[in-house]
Amino acid sequence: MRIDLHTHSRVSDGTESPADLVRSAAAAGLDVVAITDHDVTGGWAEAAAAADETGIMLVRGIEISTRYGWAGVHLLAYLPDPDDPALGAELARIIGGRDARVPTMLARLRGLGIDGATEEALAEVTVNAGATGRPHVADLLVRLGVVADRDQAFAEYLSHGRPAYVDRYASDLVTMIGLVTGAGGVPVVAHPWGRGNDRALTEASFATLADAGLIGIEVDHLDHDAGQRAQLRAIADRLGLVVTGSSDHHGTGKVDHDLGVETTAPDQLQRILDRAAELGSPTTLVGAA
Numbered sequence: 032m033r034i035d036l037h038t039h040s041r042v043s044d045g046t047e048s049p050a051d052l053v054r055s056a057a058a059a060g061l062d063v064v065a066i067t068d069h070d071v072t073g074g075w076a077e078a079a080a081a082a083d084e085t086g087i088m089l090v091r092g093i094e095i096s097t098r099y100g101w102a103g104v105h106l107l108a109y110l111p112d113p114d115d116p117a118l119g120a121e122l123a124r125i126i127g128g129r130d131a132r133v134p135t136m137l138a139r140l141r142g143l144g145i146d147g148a149t150e151e152a153l154a155e156v157t158v159n160a161g162a163t164g165r166p167h168v169a170d171l172l173v174r175l176g177v178v179a180d181r182d183q184a185f186a187e188y189l190s191h192g193r194p195a196y197v198d199r200y201a202s203d204l205v206t207m208i209g210l211v212t213g214a215g216g217v218p219v220v221a222h223p224w225g226r227g228n229d230r231a232l233t234e235a236s237f238a239t240l241a242d243a244g245l246i247g248i249e250v251d252h253l254d255h256d257a258g259q260r261a262q263l264r265a266i267a268d269r270l271g272l273v274v275t276g277s278s279d280h281h282g283t284g285k286v287d288h289d290l291g292v293e294t295t296a297p298d299q300l301q302r303i304l305d306r307a308a309e310l311g312s313p314t315t316l317v318g319a320a
């Protein structure tokens with residue numbers, strides 16, 4: 032069984048449609064794939080139809096933007112009820128924050144002499160996007176010939192501290208763990224020590240989060256080196272947390288993050304499914320395993 036529990040479609044900042052993402056996952060030999068677009072569930076229905084077609088098992092998820100102290104933390108939520116009002120209201124607030132910062136980012140870029148950085152031009156690169164992000168602005172900068180790729184766009188313009196960086200709303204992590212659980216979903220912290228967040232969450236933080244209802248840690252992710260993985264695995268072991276792995280695939284938007292490049296063990300997925308059942312999750316798995 033090959034299981035990839037974290038991927039993005041163009042409903043957020045991936046580059047494939049949800050159906051193509053699921054077909055690519057099946058073609059890559061995966062048995063189970065999770066669709067986890069940033070802060071939205073808009074890709075689920077299309078992904079589920081494609082999963083039925085191909086026979087791959089689909090785990091419906093979301094990667095939610097949260098904050099813990101000064102650190103930005105991405106929280107994976109598996110199988111929550113997409114119609115839960117409390118979770119839905121908080122996700123809507125996050126999306127509102129995403130949309131609100133876009134005009135400011137574009138104005139900053141125009142202020143730097145990049146005249147083509149307009150909302151009309153951005154709309155052309157955010158095909159079908161339900162959650163607009165910096166990667167879309169990066170794609171616009173590539174299209175305008177200002178930079179070669181997303182990485183260069185982040186390094187020169189979009190990363191924290193660069194001239195077009197604009198902060199946005201993210202939910203409190205502990206609050207969000209409660210909302211996800213209340214919606215019957217299973218919360219797992221994504222790549223906790225990746226990209227600028229190295230050791231931001233300590234073992235004591237993970238213990239606090241586990242008390243709040245956290246179920247797992249994404250350990251096997253390309254942003255973690257071997258040492259970080261060993262330490263995170265030991266922490267998960269001591270706290271009784273599930274260990275997951277994933278590609279964090281973004282289509283052509285993130286190099287090396289090919290589908291199935293990192294995977295989750297079947298017994299760990301089973302623990303997630305058992306927990307969802309225990310919480311009364313109404314969200315089903317679609318397609319044969």
Ligand code: AMP
Binds near residue numbers: 044181185285
């Ligand atoms: P946002 O959600 O708008 O704050 O943008 C953050 C997203 O940008 C992350 O989820 C990553 O997928 C992506 N990202 C961050 N840094 C880079 C980078 N250097 N190159 C490409 N994508 C990046």
Ligand code: ZN
Binds near residue numbers: 039044045069281
């Ligand atoms: Zn992303």
Ligand code: FE
Binds near residue numbers: 094
């Ligand atoms: Fe992430």
Ligand code: FE
Binds near residue numbers: 037039094279
């Ligand atoms: Fe991701």
